[in-house]
Amino acid sequence: MxxxxxxxxxxxxxxxxxxxxxxxxxxxxxxxxxxxxxxxxxxxxxxxxxxxxxxxxxxxxxxxxxxxxxxxxxxxxxxxxxxxxxxxxxxxxxxxxxxxxxxxxxxxxxxxxxxxxAPDTFLGSGHQTARKAVDDGLIGRPVAGTAFMLCPGHESWHPAPQFYYREGGGPMLDMGPYYLTALINMLGPVRRVMGMTGIQIPERTLGAGPDAGSKLTVEVPDHVAGLLEFEQGAMVTIVTSFAVIASQHPPITLFGTTASLGVPDPNGFDGKVTLCRERRGTWEELPVAHAVGYGRMSGVADLAQAILNDRPARASGELAFEALRIMRAFYESWESGKVVELESDLRRPLPMPETEQLGRFD
Ligand SMILES: NC(=O)c1ccc[n+]([C@@H]2O[C@H](COP(=O)([O-])OP(=O)(O)OC[C@H]3O[C@@H](n4cnc5c(N)ncnc54)[C@H](O)[C@@H]3O)[C@@H](O)[C@H]2O)c1
CATH class of the missing domain: 3.40.50.720 (NAD(P)-binding Rossmann-like Domain)
Structure with a gap:
């Protein structure tokens, strides 16, 4: 290709x-x-x-x-x-x-x-392992979950961070795709959404690049909190923020009827998946279910193979569309004060084959 x-x-x-x-x-x-x-x-x-x-x-x-x-x-x-x-x-x-x-x-x-x-991080070992754990019934029936992306924003390191604070940016549109895609990969489509959004820190100082030291004005919400009801019944709380200095919340946790699952940072391809089967029990690390070492471009590689072999792509436009629809629904819910219903005929992306790799990694 x-x-x-x-x-x-x-x-x-x-x-x-x-x-x-x-x-x-x-x-x-x-x-x-x-x-x-x-x-x-x-x-x-x-x-x-x-x-x-x-x-x-x-x-x-x-x-x-x-x-x-x-x-x-x-x-x-x-x-x-x-x-x-x-x-x-x-x-x-x-x-x-x-x-x-x-x-x-x-x-x-x-x-x-x-x-x-994008994102294609869910093709990596961390999220394929987490999905397999859910599909194999290791947590029983998923009933709830939490997803947190809490950071101070990108202006301290990005040389041209203005786009993060303008239309099309903000913590949800920027980072929400990783979290929502990881959740959809495990739980399937979302049925209903509620949200609350706000501009909590309206002025920022650039820390890097040619304009370091200058100020920028935040034009879109820098803190977005949402509730998701998945079609299979689980209720998930998601918060994305560029207005948090530090946090100890783990990126994603799923709660099932028989166990809880610690899911790694969806902004990465690999990472530990942990399972805890009893109250105050220890968290055990699950064996990796798929190849380690994928990086950005694996979604392009999967799309190219999908075109060449005439099969559905995993990091498809339809999946990215669904993530965008959900993210926009948080804003719509907050503006209207109502729950937003999302009908969807989206199918979960196919899991990665356990024995085959998309590419060769050093
Ligand atoms: N920087 C990161 O860590 C990171 C990580 C993952 C995903 N992304 C995503 O990747 C995309 C790019 O991010 P970035 O950090 O590389 O941004 P960037 O601002 O560093 O680079 C964007 C480039 O696109 C060019 N560009 C803008 N409009 C164009 C147009 N109409 N035609 C041709 N070129 C155009 C700009 O000149 C610039 O060189 C964004 O969607 C971002 O969300 C960024």
Whole structure:
């Protein structure tokens, strides 16, 4: 599968590094609004050539576009790629709004193209192990859960953090996709949602990059608390925040009728899965159910294989769409003061095969 990458900022090195694990992926071209960024990455990794976005989209050899632009550009870049006849894999969130995301999926369907979307961390050993534990009945029937992403925000380290605090950003749209995708992977679709949102720390000081020391104004909620009712019955509390200095809450815990499950950080591929079968009992670490060592690009690799073998992709546009719909429902619920009902015909992504790997890892 011949790949073109659009958007060569902070995250592209991880994609380029991990692309080497998949011999069926060829990185043909890198583009950015600022072509110098693309050139620098081509030189650093020795992969592909640097070109403008238009040149990349006009290249008939490129079959799949990996869209690593900022959230506000996800829709425009992905739509242009689809209209140029290319499959697309978007970084998260799939788009800034549900309407935009729906338009992307419809455009792709009409053209017989595929859309995929980050995150792909649930393909890694941590979340595949957790899902297997749930599927094997180790916690009985899941009845509840908690998911916490609590941090002070990204302005201390990111050289251009403005997008995190503008439309399409915020802790839920930025980090919620990891948590919601991990939860859907284990529990299936969500039926009802309630939310509360607010701007709790409206002014921030940049800690890195060319504008270090300057202030930015927060334009979207920096604290979002939500309740999820899954179709299978579990009730999960989720809180995402850029307004918390420090916290000791674990990332995800599931509570079942016979045991509790400690699920690793969904912003990573690997990590310990722990199980506790009795009140005040010890937490045992579960054996890993799937290959260790996946990194960003595994969702692209899975999408490419899905296209080549005509099977559903795991990190699909439909799954990313569902995560976006849920995230937007938290805002809608808070604005309307009502519970938001979400009908969904989403199927859980297929588990990763236990004996096969997508790629070769060092
Ligand atoms: N930085 C991280 O740790 C991280 C981790 C996981 C996912 N992501 C996601 O990856 C995406 C990119 O994040 P980043 O941190 O690399 O951002 P960034 O701001 O560092 O880089 C984005 C790049 O996209 C380019 N760009 C923006 N609009 C464009 C357009 N219309 N056409 C072509 N190029 C365009 C910019 O010039 C910039 O070089 C975001 O969706 C983010 O949520 C980032």
């Amino acid at each position: 011949r790949i073109g990458i659009i958007g060569c900022g902070n995250i592209v090195p991880q994609y380029l590094k991990h692309s080497r694990a998949y011999e069926f992926l060829d990185i043909e071209a890198l583009a950015d609004l600022d072509i110098k960024r693309a050139q620098a990455r081509v030189e650093e990794f020795g992969l592909g050539r640097a070109c403008s976005v238009d040149e990349l989209l006009d290249d008939p050899d490129i079959e799949l576009v990996v869209n690593l632009t900022i959230p506000a550009s996800h829709y425009e870049v992905a739509m242009a790629a689809l209209q140029a006849g290319k499959h697309v894999y978007n970084e998260k969130p799939l788009a800034a709004t549900v309407q935009q995301a729906r338009a992307l999926l419809e455009e792709a369907r009409g053209r017989n193209l595929r859309v995929g979307g």
